[in-house]
Amino acid sequence: MNLTxxxxxxxxxxxxxxxxxxxxxxxxxxxETERAALERFISTTFREHALELLGTWMTVRRxxxxxxxxxxxxxxxxxxxxxxxxx
Numbered sequence: 001m002n003l004t005x006x007x008x009x010x011x012x013x014x015x016x017x018x019x020x021x022x023x024x025x026x027x028x029x030x031x032e033t034e035r036a037a038l039e040r041f042i043s044t045t046f047r048e049h050a051l052e053l054l055g056t057w058m059t060v061r062r063x064x065x066x067x068x069x070x071x072x073x074x075x076x077x078x079x080x081x082x083x084x085x086x087x
Contacts (some may be wrong), residue, residue: 002052003049003052003053007045007049011046011062014038014045018038018039019033021035074076
């Protein structure tokens with residue numbers, strides 16, 4: 001089963017909340033319970049979608065990153081030309 005946008009949003013929210021809880025100075029039973037539930041959810045979600053997440057990451061790194069870097073290079077050259085004409 002593919003990772004849905006809703007699941008990805010929930011995963012992002014769970015990671016953000018877990019980070020918030022990690023910065024908490026006073027640890028209560030409720031915080032420990034919430035943290036354990038978040039860790040289970042995150043772990044389960046990553047395990048269920050590991051191949052999909054890795055495949056997506058590899059695709060972005062191998063195909064889209066070089067494209068974006070070349071576009072950024074061209075944009076920088078154009079900006080340099082435009083700046084030179086203004087002066």
